[in-house]
Amino acid sequence: MTAVVEETAPGKGHGATAAERDHTLITITLRIRRFNPETDAEPYWQDFKVEADPTERILTAMMKIKAEQDGSLTFRRSCAHGICGSDAMRINGRNRLACKTLVKDLDMAKPITVEAIKGLKLEKDLxxxxxxFMQAYKDVMPFLITSGNEPTRERLQSPEDRERFDDTTKCILCAACTTSCPVFxxxxxxxxxAAIVNAHRFIFDSRDEGAEERLEILNEKEGVWRCRTTFNCTEACPRGIEVTKAIQEVKRALIFRRV
Amino acid sequence: MSATIENAPKIHGGGPSIESPRSKRSPRSTKTNFELYGWLFMRLSGILLVVLVLGHLLIQLVLDGGVSRIGFAFVAGRWSSPFWQSWDLIMLWLAELHGVNGLRTIINDYAERDQTRFWLKALLYTSALIVLFLGTLVIFTFDPNIGS
Incomplete structure (x- = not known):
């Protein structure tokens, strides 16, 4: 790397601990798509230079920018460990979680572009x-639907039945898949x-009895038949869910129940 | 096992009430299997069309002298047989409907305004009707003695 800069104990705040670890800090450029609805008519790109350890996450660099350079930089993040699904962003043109994207996995020599996920109304910055998105999730009724009396113990399920929908239980609702979908x-x-993945999670759950209703919803005009199998969703999913496969399984379930 | 239609639960009546989950979105009223059949049709007609169209091209352009022997007499000869009549009729309908459904999808994807979408689809369906009508008419009413 040409941009490598040796860190010599800056000695301010927590900087000293970073120097003690003796990691190589490099200067990266984050090119962030900014938008303030109160002053800007259109979003614009703004470059920030920030020192980062290549093994750090993009989120760390962004929090550093927010703390040290521009407090108005606005983005969502909560757990910062890839579970809450708050910080899905379009980084170097691909939807990813900022908290799971390491600096070293991107081209550090060039500016790293960070912009909001597409297809949903931009409110501010990222x-x-x-x-x-959440309404579509609610529309597929992502909760257990059963009939009859409540059982006196937990609802049991065989490991095989659990395995059937294991993949789709991993969804964290970050919207990386939905906002990478050209149809959306x-x-x-x-x-x-994302909504179809969460419908899949209940449709193929042996304990659930709402499959017909969910399939009916996904059979509608704006349901699974709009999917073009472009696989953008599968590529975007930070949890590695085989999203397109799940959608195809819902299609198959519909075909073999209806035809 | 998942539920069948018969014992699907009625979540809207009785039981623990859940705040109407679909209130905010515009109501989707299409309770038909139209999109399902459309999707299935594309796959099935696609498979058939591979055979029909490639067979058609092979006969018309490659076998037995190829394109040079095609003339009025050649067409008249082929359409005197019900087999080739059906072949061409099926190919006409499948190809036209396959193409129309594909274009319908593309219009749905790309037309941003409702007006644009409406007029593009109107144009598409009108053209499809004309092509299907004319094609079918010719196949059924073809007169080999038209010149004499």
Whole structure:
């Protein structure tokens, strides 16, 4: 790397501990798509130079920018460890979690672009309106539906039955898949991969009895039949869920129940 | 095992009430299997069309002298047989409907305004009707003695 700069104990705040670890700090450029609805008509790119350890995450660099350079930089993050699903962003053109993307995995010599996920209304900087996304999630009824009396003990399930939908239980609702889907970009009414994944999680759950209703919902005009199998969702998923496969399984379930 | 239609639970009546989960979105009213059949049709007609179209091209362009022997007499000869009549009829309908459904999907994907979408689809369906009508008419009413 040409941009390597040896860190010599800056001795301010926590900087000293970083020097003690004797890691190589390099200067990276984050090119962040900024937007302030109160002053800007259009989003614009702004470059920030920030020192980062290559093994650090993009989120760390962004928090450093927010703390040291520009406090108005706005983004969501909560757990910062890839579980809460708050910080899905489009980094170097691909949807990823900022908290799971290491600096060293990107091209450090070039500016790293960071922008909001696409297809949802931009509110500020990297924050988008998640309501339509969450509404699609609610629409597929992501809760256990049963009939009859409540059992007196837990609802048992064989390991095989559990395995059937194991993959789709991993979803953290970060919206990386849905906002990478070209069909969702052009048609916001499409349920989107995330909602279908969460429907899949219950449709194929042996304890659940709402499969027919969920399939009926996904059989509608804006349901699974809009999927073009472009696999953007599978590539974007930070949890490694085989999203397109799940959608195809829902399609198959619909075909063999209806035809 | 998952539930069948008969014992699907009624979540809207009785039991623990859940705040209407689909209130905010525009109501989706299509309770048909239209999109399902459309999707299935694309796959099945696609498979058939591979055979029909490649067979058609092979006969018309490659076998037995190829394109040079095609003339009025050649077409008249082929359409005197019900087999080739059906072949061409099935190929016409499948190819036209396959193409129309594909274009319908593309229009749905790319037309941003409802008006644009409406008029593009109107144009598409009109053209499909004309092609299907004319094609079918010719196959059924073809007169080999039209010149004499």
């Amino acid at each position: 924050v988008v309106d998640m309501d339509p 970009w052009s048609d916001g009414q499409y349920f989107g991969p």
